[in-house]
Amino acid sequence: MCRTLRAFAAKPRSPLSRAAVRAYSAKPAANKSYEGEPLGPKSAAAVAREAKVGAENYAPLPVVLSKGLGCRVWDADGREYLDFLSAYSAVNQGHCHPKITAALSAQASTLALTSRAFHNDVLGEWCEYATKLFGYDRLLPMNTGVEGGETAVKLARRWAYDKKGVAPGDAVVIMATDNFWGRSIAALSSSSDPTCRGGFGPYAPGFELVPYDDLGALSALLDDIGHRTAAVFLEPIQGEAGVVVPGDAYLPGVKALCEKHGCLFVADEVQTGIGRTGELLAVDRVGVRPDMLVLGKALSGGAYPVSAVLCDDDVMLNVRPGEHGSTYGGNPVACKVGLAALSCLIDEGMIANAKAMGDALDARLKACVADRRIALATRGAGLLRALIIDDADKPGALAYDVCLALRDRGVLAKPTHGNIIRLAPPLVIAQADIDEAADALDDALKLFD
Numbered sequence: 001m002c003r004t005l006r007a008f009a010a011k012p013r014s015p016l017s018r019a020a021v022r023a024y025s026a027k028p029a030a031n032k033s034y035e036g037e038p039l040g041p042k043s044a045a046a047v048a049r050e051a052k053v054g055a056e057n058y059a060p061l062p063v064v065l066s067k068g069l070g071c072r073v074w075d076a077d078g079r080e081y082l083d084f085l086s087a088y089s090a091v092n093q094g095h096c097h098p099k100i101t102a103a104l105s106a107q108a109s110t111l112a113l114t115s116r117a118f119h120n121d122v123l124g125e126w127c128e129y130a131t132k133l134f135g136y137d138r139l140l141p142m143n144t145g146v147e148g149g150e151t152a153v154k155l156a157r158r159w160a161y162d163k164k165g166v167a168p169g170d171a172v173v174i175m176a177t178d179n180f181w182g183r184s185i186a187a188l189s190s191s192s193d194p195t196c197r198g199g200f201g202p203y204a205p206g207f208e209l210v211p212y213d214d215l216g217a218l219s220a221l222l223d224d225i226g227h228r229t230a231a232v233f234l235e236p237i238q239g240e241a242g243v244v245v246p247g248d249a250y251l252p253g254v255k256a257l258c259e260k261h262g263c264l265f266v267a268d269e270v271q272t273g274i275g276r277t278g279e280l281l282a283v284d285r286v287g288v289r290p291d292m293l294v295l296g297k298a299l300s301g302g303a304y305p306v307s308a309v310l311c312d313d314d315v316m317l318n319v320r321p322g323e324h325g326s327t328y329g330g331n332p333v334a335c336k337v338g339l340a341a342l343s344c345l346i347d348e349g350m351i352a353n354a355k356a357m358g359d360a361l362d363a364r365l366k367a368c369v370a371d372r373r374i375a376l377a378t379r380g381a382g383l384l385r386a387l388i389i390d391d392a393d394k395p396g397a398l399a400y401d402v403c404l405a406l407r408d409r410g411v412l413a414k415p416t417h418g419n420i421i422r423l424a425p426p427l428v429i430a431q432a433d434i435d436e437a438a439d440a441l442d443d444a445l446k447l448f449d
Contacts, residue, residue, distance in 0.1 A: 033394075034401035034447070037408050039064065040077030061414055063407055068095030071426040071433055073412065082437050084406075084413040084425045089239070089271045089384065092298035092354075093344055094428040100301040103340035107333045115327050126335035133342060134281070134293060136310040138317075141330035145270035145296030146182025148307035151324065152233065152266050152294050153186060155309060157206070158318045160230035164262060171230040173266075174221060176212035179233075180240035181268050181294075190233075212238060213246035215253040226261030231292070236282035239271040242420035243386035245379055251288045264291040264315065270307070271384075274298035275345055275427050278355030278382030285381060291315065301341035306334045350427040357429050358382035364438035365423070372445040374398065384424050387441075391419040398448060405444035411437045 039047065043064035063081070067074040071094055073083045086092060093100060107122070114120045127139045140155075142148050153173055160171040177192040188196060189203035197203075208225065210217045212234075222229060232254055238244040258265040267290035272282035274295065279285050281293070292315060296307035305328070328334070345351065358381065365378035365387055376388045391398035399415035406413055416422050425433070 033397075034404055036062070036404035040075070040079070042076035046076055061403060061407060061412065063412060070094040070096075071429045080410065081407070082411045082425065082429075082433055082440075084411055084423050084437060086424050086426050087302050088297065089274075089276050089424050090297035090300075091302035092274050092276055092427045093301035093341055093350065094426040095302070097301050097303075097341075097344060097428075099344045100303045100337060100340045103336045104303050104333060107336035111332045113328065113331045113333070116325055116330060120330075120332045120335070122332045122335040122339075123330045126339045129339055130308065130342060131310060133346070134295075134310050135289070136293065137312040138310070140309045140316065140319075140324070141334065142296075142307045142309070142326055143305040143328050143334070144182070145294070145307050146184050146187055147326065147329075148270060148294040148296050148309055149181040149233075149268060150184060150186055151309045152231075152268075152292055154324055155292065155311065155315055155319060156231035156233070156264050156266060158323075159264065159315045160228070162318045163314065164230070166228045166230065170228045172206055172208050172225055172228055173230055174208045174210060174218070174232045176234055176238070177209050178212060178238055178241040178244070179209075179235060179268075180238070181233075181235075181270065212241075212244060213250050215250060215257070218254065219257055222257055222261045222263075226263065229261060229263040231264040231266045232258055233266040233268060235268045235272060236285075237272045237277065237381060237384060239384065239422070240416055242388075242417040243380045243384055243422055245381055248286055251283060251286050255288050255290075258291070266290060266292040266294065268294045270294055270296040274342075275351040275354050276382055276384050276424065278351065278358050280351060282381065298345075299341060300334065300337045301344070303341070304334055304337045306338045306341075308338075345427075348428075353429075354382045354427040357425075357427075357431070357434055358385070360431060360434045361385055361423065361425075361438070364434065364441075368438070368442055368445060372442070373449050374402075375445055380423075383427060383429070385422070386416075387421045387423065389415075389419045389421060395419075402441075402444055402448065405447050406440060409440035409444055411440045 039062060046064045064076045065073045066076045071083055073081050130139050140151055142151055156173055157171045160166040175190045181187050183196055186204050188200055190207040191197045192209055210221050236251060255265050267283050269281050283290060292311040294309055300306035368375045369378055374390045376390045378387050380386050389399045396418045399419050399421050403413050403415055413421050413423055
């Protein structure tokens with residue numbers, strides 16, 4: 001299926017234009033040295049064009065994608081890659097899944113948008129399917145993951161005022177350090193990451209942070225402010241922080257503390273949910289049912305912006321008409337795409353495949369740790385994995401270099417938090433693809449060992 005690296009390397013390459021170099025020359029660290037192969041001419045032209053008129057709020061890996069199918073993508077010059085990022089776990093069902101794209105096309109050519117000023121004939125069908133699948137009374141549709149998080153915060157605060165009796169304006173939402181749920185002002189206000197938080201104040205009040213996977217710290221904070229705490233809002237596995245998997249007792253302990261102090265447990269499953277960890281939800285790994293569930297990304301299979309908050313009547317029905325909403329939230333295309341994305345996840349056994357292929361990937365990553373000096377450790381669950389790189393000689397740069405070398409070997413991944421490479425392929429990946437990617441990773445690591 002893939003062209004070999006030899007065949008690709010034999011093709012003539014055009015050097016990057018100055019504009020193209022500027023577009024991605026912002027390096028993770030000054031001592032970055034591995035430059036990788038130059039972009040092909042079409043890719044270089046695309047980078048240069050974007051550099052002239054686009055904002056510089058991202059520093060992408062130097063590759064320009066133009067097509068995708070399943071777990072593979074192709075760049076503008078026709079080179080094929082295995083996608084081991086899945087758009088940060090938005091493409092769990094694989095790129096351009098035919099059932100999802102057919103649903104999108106059919107609905108978009110029938111009725112795309114009504115706003116919520118009128119009913120549409122798809123929203124109820126999607127809500128019915130999703131609430132039954134995840135086990136909640138109601139669903140509130142939004143578009144992006146951060147909108148889902150904002151919605152959850154609003155629902156929790158309103159519940160605290162209406163049901164718990166917290167004094168107006170006094171409600172607190174507790175989150176964990178190193179969390180990531182977006183870049184809105186509320187998300188920044190609840191963040192401990194200076195790289196995205198700095199320089200955007202003043203910040204919104206009403207958030208408190210505790211160390212992740214530390215029940216003692218959470219218990220102490222709740223003993224102090226539990227009477228005005230609306231919710232504890234956590235990722236079951238911290239994705240952007242580097243695929244940080246808590247101990248098995250942590251999430252059940254969080255739920256127990258929430259019950260003790262009469263506050264809600266909100267699970268941010270935007271990145272970890274929809275089969276990514278080998279279960280429908282990451283909380284299912286430890287048998288915990290959150291009071292509120294935030295979903296996004298793969299809720300649409302990556303074909304359309306779709307997010308949702310699910311909870312029971314006691315929480316959801318405190319918000320009344322006119323108090324929250326979105327012009328696009330729950331639109332017919334989103335609902336039809338969301339329905340197709342969830343049904344193909346279930347009908348095609350993708351969750352079981354994520355578990356099996358996750359175990360296979362874990363075994364290959366552990367072999368890399370055993371064989372390669374710079375591979376310190378691996379962690380994760382299902383097909384959400386991380387490889388920790390020893391970058392003592394090149395702090396903040398070596399993981400990026402490894403990802404460039406991986407790109408040159410036909411695999412796309414991206415570092416997070418400096419020395420961690422996140423590996424999260426689509427859930428449709430096969431054993432042969434796992435082996436191909438693991439071989440490429442081992443070969444890339446040899447360059448720096």
